[in-house]
Amino acid sequence: MKYYTIENLEITDAGAEGKAVGKHEGLTVFVPYAIPGDIIDVQVFKKKKGYAEGYIKELKKASPDRIEPVCQHFGLCGGCKWQLLGYEKQLYYKQKQVYDNFKHLGKFDFPEIQPIIGSEKQYFYRNKLEFTFSDLRWLDDNDRQLQEAGEKIVPEGLGFHIPGKFDKVLDIQKCYLQADPANDIRLTIKEYALQHQIPFFNVRKHEGVLRNLIIRNSSTGELMVIVIMTVKNEQTMALMQFIADRFPEITSLQYCINTKFNDSITDLEIIPFKGKPYMMEEMEGLKFKVGPVSFYQTNNPQAYNLYKTAREFAQIGPDDIVYDLYTGSGTIANFVARQAKMVVGIEYVDEAIVNAKENSQLNGITNTRFFAGDMAKVFTADFIRENGTPDIVITDPPRAGMHEKVVEQLLNIAPKRIVYVSCNPATQARDLTLLCQQYKVTRVQPVDMFPHTQHVENVALLERINN
Secondary structure, three states, rough: OOOOEEEEEEEEOOOOHHHEEEEEEEEEEEEOOOOOEEEEEEEEEEEEOOOEEEEEEEEEOOOOOOOOOOOOOOOOOOOOOOEEOOHHHHHHHHHHHHHHHHOOOOOOOOOOOOOOOOOOOOOOEOOOOEEEEEEOHHHHHOHHHHHHHHOOOOEEEEEEOOOOOOOEEEOOOOOEEEEHHHHHHHHHHHHHHHOOOEEOOHHHHHHHOEEEEEEEEEEOOOOOEEEEOOOOOHHHHHHHHHHHHOOOOOOEEEEEOOOOOOOOOOOOEEEEEEOOOOOOEEEEEEEEEEOOOOOOOHHHHHHHHHHHHHHHHHHOOOEEEEEEEEEOOOOHHHHHHHHHHHHHHEEOOOHHHHHHHHHHHOOOOOEEEEEEEOOHHHOOHHHHHHOOOOOEEEEOOOOOOHHHHHHHHHHHHHOOOOEOOOOHHHHHHHHHHOOOOOOOEEEEEEEEOOOOOOOOOEEEEEEOOOO
């Protein structure tokens, strides 16, 4: 298609994937890094039936809601796409996203949506980040100018993948997502590796030594660092010792040998180098052991608000059997266990279920049961006969939503209440449409877990129509 320009396009809404939306001659036009209220000239690079995609060629008039992003990497990194939109407006559009999905994709009645719960922290709110080592660093305009002037450019970088470029990494100087000492740890490790000529990984050639760096911190003050490498040798163990000496505040320092053709480490051995092989989280006096590959919500205070909302909606009584579907490491299950007769958790990942059981034991919780397996295959009539018919179901599926067989089973057993926690209001609306054959949506509560992104968590309460 031949590129063309749309002039003086008014941006009227915030859309999917962090892109802004405008209308032009019957086309819906999606533009990244624009915000509602902007008037822009758009360079269109894709046009399909009913919509087009483009980028800002010229900002003609800035929206009054536009602010200056704080991050020097904004626009290249691909994360935090809403940094140029004031936080109150971010919350407005997240709430609107829930409403629009329910209204336009769902076929059910729902009450007025409760005001979104905003995040107390808008920066440095994440407790986990993963960075990539690469000898194919993304070169910006300044780098290219230096290169053209004959300057030697360091090709290595440690940071995030450039969107759409599996082999290119943006070297990150300061990230506003995770609190100190995360930035210092990353920059210090990179400097040491360059000084000691430890090769950064090349994903195209599948060569190099250093692949990934994971930094996790907890609300209890503990700190976990995992270095993923292709070989254990004198050079890499010297790096590990350097990290241990330079950052004594690290409570769990580990490494992993990964020679595979992908970056997943869930199937690999994570080897402790110094400290504990886990860190501890705490919520309402409950302690949670978080291992190197354990899932735990990445915004601690907002996770607490999310779980409190789910528990409040569930209205659990002392005689109630609760099922927690897609339980992960059992955080919600253990969080609500004190109110219930019994809680049954199901999760696909084996290690997560091991963690869930450990967390119950750690807290002296004896009324939980956890099972690993494919949800659609485990959550059967036989399983329910063995473990009891649930009075209440809490479900927190991945972005794709619930498998249709899981929805069918929920309709078959018809618990009195279903609390649906979702990170994707679109698939949530699809599933609620199916469940509303027998249920009514009575409460809806969005929660902002990820400031400066388009993502929103949402909790919906469904009550059986004929109790």
